[in-house]
Amino acid sequence: MQKKIAYFLTLTALVLALSACGGNNKNTENNSAPSNAEAASQEVVIKASSWEFDQAEYAVPKDTPVKLTLENVSGAHGIEIVGQDIKIRGNKSEVVTLPAGTYEIKCNIMCGNGHNKMVAKIVVS
Numbered sequence: 001m002q003k004k005i006a007y008f009l010t011l012t013a014l015v016l017a018l019s020a021c022g023g024n025n026k027n028t029e030n031n032s033a034p035s036n037a038e039a040a041s042q043e044v045v046i047k048a049s050s051w052e053f054d055q056a057e058y059a060v061p062k063d064t065p066v067k068l069t070l071e072n073v074s075g076a077h078g079i080e081i082v083g084q085d086i087k088i089r090g091n092k093s094e095v096v097t098l099p100a101g102t103y104e105i106k107c108n109i110m111c112g113n114g115h116n117k118m119v120a121k122i123v124v125s
């Protein structure tokens with residue numbers, strides 16, 4: 001249930017971000033759901049091809065909203081940040097904020113022979 005709500009909020013934030021034409025300055029002072037869609041300080045692009053990611057490790061600043069973009073160079077792939085309930089499928093972006101640590105990412109779309117080899121790390125510090 002919690003996951004569905006989080007997913008819905010993310011989706012809503014994305015739709016708002018896409019449809020915002022500058023006039024929507026709604027300040028969400030809601031402690032439980034910080035609006036971080038507009039505050040991403042940087043973008044981290046993860047390029048996926050069959051069957052590997054373009055880097056073994058991706059560096060991300062801790063506790064900072066970062067726009068995570070998945071780019072499929074060849075094949076159809078997704079990413080899942082293990083233990084963080086963050087999933088991106090296809091050529092999409094998501095703003096994420098991660099606490100310090102090292103996280104495993106893996107492809108979450110069954111993409112063929114090398115699917116199981118599609119792993120990398122996100123190092124948050």
Ligand SMILES: [Cu+2]
Nearest residue numbers: 107109111115
């Ligand atoms: Cu895969």
